[in-house]
Amino acid sequence: MSKLRTVALLIVIPLALLYASLFVGRFLVSPLDVARILAAQIFPLNADWSKSAEIIVLQIRLPRALMAMCIGAGLSISGAAYQGMFRNPLVSTDILGVTAASGFGAAVALLLSRNAFELQLIAFAFGLAGVALTYRLARIYRTTPVLMLVLSGVVVAAFFSACLSGAKYVADPESKLPAITYWLLGSLNAASVKGLAMVLLPIVAGCVGLLLVRWKLNVLTMGDEEARSLGVETERLKGIIIVCTTLITAAAVSVSGMVGWVGLVIPHVGRMLVGPDHRLLLPATLSIGASYLLFIDDIARTASAGEIPLGILTALIGAPFFAYLLRKTRGTWH
Amino acid sequence: MALALPLIEIRAAGFRYGERQVFSGIDLDVFRGELLSILGPNGCGKSTLLRCIGGALTLHTGTVRLDQTDITALDTAARARRVGFLFQNHIPSFPFPVLDVVSMGRAPHLGLFGVPSSNDIALAERALDRVGVLHLKDRPYTEVSGGERQLVLLARTLAQQPDVILLDEPTSHLDLKNQVRSLKVIGELAAQGVTMIMTTHDPNHALQFPGRVVMMKPGGVIVAGLASEVITDAELGATYGIDIAVLKVPRPTGPGEIKFCSPW
Numbered sequence: 001m002s003k004l005r006t007v008a009l010l011i012v013i014p015l016a017l018l019y020a021s022l023f024v025g026r027f028l029v030s031p032l033d034v035a036r037i038l039a040a041q042i043f044p045l046n047a048d049w050s051k052s053a054e055i056i057v058l059q060i061r062l063p064r065a066l067m068a069m070c071i072g073a074g075l076s077i078s079g080a081a082y083q084g085m086f087r088n089p090l091v092s093t094d095i096l097g098v099t100a101a102s103g104f105g106a107a108v109a110l111l112l113s114r115n116a117f118e119l120q121l122i123a124f125a126f127g128l129a130g131v132a133l134t135y136r137l138a139r140i141y142r143t144t145p146v147l148m149l150v151l152s153g154v155v156v157a158a159f160f161s162a163c164l165s166g167a168k169y170v171a172d173p174e175s176k177l178p179a180i181t182y183w184l185l186g187s188l189n190a191a192s193v194k195g196l197a198m199v200l201l202p203i204v205a206g207c208v209g210l211l212l213v214r215w216k217l218n219v220l221t222m223g224d225e226e227a228r229s230l231g232v233e234t235e236r237l238k239g240i241i242i243v244c245t246t247l248i249t250a251a252a253v254s255v256s257g258m259v260g261w262v263g264l265v266i267p268h269v270g271r272m273l274v275g276p277d278h279r280l281l282l283p284a285t286l287s288i289g290a291s292y293l294l295f296i297d298d299i300a301r302t303a304s305a306g307e308i309p310l311g312i313l314t315a316l317i318g319a320p321f322f323a324y325l326l327r328k329t330r331g332t333w334h
Numbered sequence: 335m336a337l338a339l340p341l342i343e344i345r346a347a348g349f350r351y352g353e354r355q356v357f358s359g360i361d362l363d364v365f366r367g368e369l370l371s372i373l374g375p376n377g378c379g380k381s382t383l384l385r386c387i388g389g390a391l392t393l394h395t396g397t398v399r400l401d402q403t404d405i406t407a408l409d410t411a412a413r414a415r416r417v418g419f420l421f422q423n424h425i426p427s428f429p430f431p432v433l434d435v436v437s438m439g440r441a442p443h444l445g446l447f448g449v450p451s452s453n454d455i456a457l458a459e460r461a462l463d464r465v466g467v468l469h470l471k472d473r474p475y476t477e478v479s480g481g482e483r484q485l486v487l488l489a490r491t492l493a494q495q496p497d498v499i500l501l502d503e504p505t506s507h508l509d510l511k512n513q514v515r516s517l518k519v520i521g522e523l524a525a526q527g528v529t530m531i532m533t534t535h536d537p538n539h540a541l542q543f544p545g546r547v548v549m550m551k552p553g554g555v556i557v558a559g560l561a562s563e564v565i566t567d568a569e570l571g572a573t574y575g576i577d578i579a580v581l582k583v584p585r586p587t588g589p590g591e592i593k594f595c596s597p598w
Contacts, residue, residue: 087427212447219438221427229390229421230494231414231442276428279449 006273010287014069017294021065022057024298029053064191067199068297069290071188071252072262074203076289077282078245079263080270081210084217084278085241086146093249093263096149096242097156101130102253104160107167107180116190120198120254127250130156135242143235146224185309186257188297199251206248207286213240214278258311259293261318266292268325341366341497341529342387346396349382356382357554358395364498364531369524371540372533373565374550375574380533381422381502383550387531388417388500401497414442418491418499422506424483429474432486436462436471439493454493461492464526465519481512485519492528499523501532505539517542537565537595541580549573570595 022034029037033049037057040047047054078093086095094100105126109119137152138144164184171177210217216237220227224234252259266289267281273288274280293310296317300308340363348358356379364370372380385391387398389405398405400416408416418439439461440454450458462468465485470478475486484504491499504520505513517539524530524543534540540547540561547564549557551573557564570578580595 084428087425215444215449216441216446218430218434219441222438223425223427225390226419226421226424228410229388229414229417229419230438230490231411233410233446237446271428276430277434 003274006284010273010284014287014291014294017291017298018065018069021068021294021298022061025056025061025302027052027056029057033057059193063193063196064188064297064301065294067188067191067196067255068294070196070199070203071256071259072266072293072296073286073290074207074248074252075259075263076266076270076285076292077207077210078248080267080278080281080285081217081241081245082263083267084221085238086150087221087223089268090264091150092260093245094157094260096134096153096246097130097160098127098246098249099253099258099260100157100160100164101133102127102250103184103258104164104167106183106254106257107164107171110179110183111167111171111176116195117198120195123254124202124250126160127253128246130160131242131246131250143224144238182309184258184311186259186311186314187300187307187309188256189301189307191255195255199255202247202251206244206246206251209240209244211282213237214282217241217278217282256310259314260311261314261322262289262293265318265322265325268322272325338365340364341368341401342531343399344387344396345399347383347386347393347398348395349379349386349391349393351382355554357550357556360396360554360556362548362556362558364529366497366529367524367527368529369520369543369545370531370548371543371545371561372531372548372550373537373540373573374533374535375552376535378550378552379554380535380550383554384500384502384531384533388419389413390419411442414494414496416497418494418496420484420488420491420499420501420504422503424487426476426483429476431472432467432475432478433458433462433471435475435486436489436493439490442494457495458489458493461489462486464492464523465489479512481508481515484508484512484516488516488519492523498529498531501530503533503535505534505536513539537570537578537580541565541593541595565595 019034023029023031033053034057036045037049037054039045075093082091082093082095083089102123106119106123109122114122134149134152134156135144137155138148140148168177168180171180216232219230219232220234220237227234266285269288270281270285274284296313297310300310300313342364344360344362347360349356360383372383374380382391386393389408392406405413433455437450437454437458440450440457444450459468459471462471465488467482467485467489470482470486475483478486501520505516508516520530520532521543524545543561546558547561549564549569557569565580567579576597578595578597580593582591582593584591
């Protein structure tokens, strides 16, 4: 496939999916009406569609679709950045313990019966704190060797997982325990315009940060010592990458729960399409990740009468797909 | 012709890992355009000394000055603009095209958010051409042979346009043919006036070059001089602790003779 065609597809597919997501659903709104409702936001159109159609498109489906795209894009670019930084294809966004810590934060918020807004803040704060702890643990002699980061991440994730189990154990099995369990399975059904605004800032900031250092990330994959010999301040660069991915992942987990597999699988798809150069790979994962999670969320909300938890679907589709990739590439880098 | 001022001045250099003193009291000058070989058995501290010269490790005592500037006073990027480093063990990362890997040599000349320009790419191509592997530029660097990859990484240090290139055992895991090929390229670069310091555990490699040799004995004592003065039966015997002789045979074709050493 030519490079130009790949780029064109990477731009068109997420936009087409976004449009489709606005008319797919149990409440029927025709594609034409969707187009007119959207156009009416800019041009003065005669509103002959129902008020409920407009509310569903603009205040329910649009924020939810944009949220899915943001989270999918954010988790994917973070996964790609971490796989590069750790030089390891099996690394995902939760390697430094952010997911486990955020999950525990959310469980605490649910135990304390905080509202959705407070829950999001608490989960976000716990995610940041978890990674800060990992980073502190990994630091020796003013450096943070990659191996120390991975091992510290395992320690912190295990610690917060245990805390989460503790929180579940003490939770009221009639009300609180199901709430925690369902929250952790992941869903975007609470997405709102306000919620979107809150996650947008950290996710966009993180993505911009990663995109800015995308070429230096190529150099970093040569290993710390070589990268330093090429003039890269490796500690500063790793710090930037960790801060950006943590902002993104903590924000994503705080609204959507534990959505796994996206940050692991999508970077591989990106590498198959555009190669290993992070200058192309990072923007590509944004597009693929946004499309993927949007597609999955459309399935989650339309496939059955009730919502299917997002975390189940991403794993159910992600795991076999990753298995296929592994078999196809025999475990080597693409 | 450069003035007699040395490019690199090493004074009273000492380094230890924990309690173990690797070397101490090393004084050495390296001049512009010189190819200096540091010769010694495995574990004698050659690589450590090379890292200290490049500023990747900091001496416990003494100083390394590059062009009158203390090497430790330079920040990472400034150092990389002046010192190129070819490592002994490169663990291949992603299958980047060869040209992309070589253009990474431009990193110290670009800012934190920088990306190589067409001018940087042209410099990278020229560097590949100088080591004779320009034809590989679009191949994934993980798929070329070990010898070719070493040349690609050498080209990357050339693309840095440093004052000096430090080569840590550049041939240690190459087969004979690729050793000869790499050493030939290094010899050609030396003839073009590129300043290089190379460590090697094989006296035969040092014998191939006309430059000076520093022989490093366990404990970090050094003997410096021309190859013909330093690489002698007695010095080699003392350094490696074996019976070894420096031999000469006439070249099979053409004039001149081949010098090599062999244990007996």
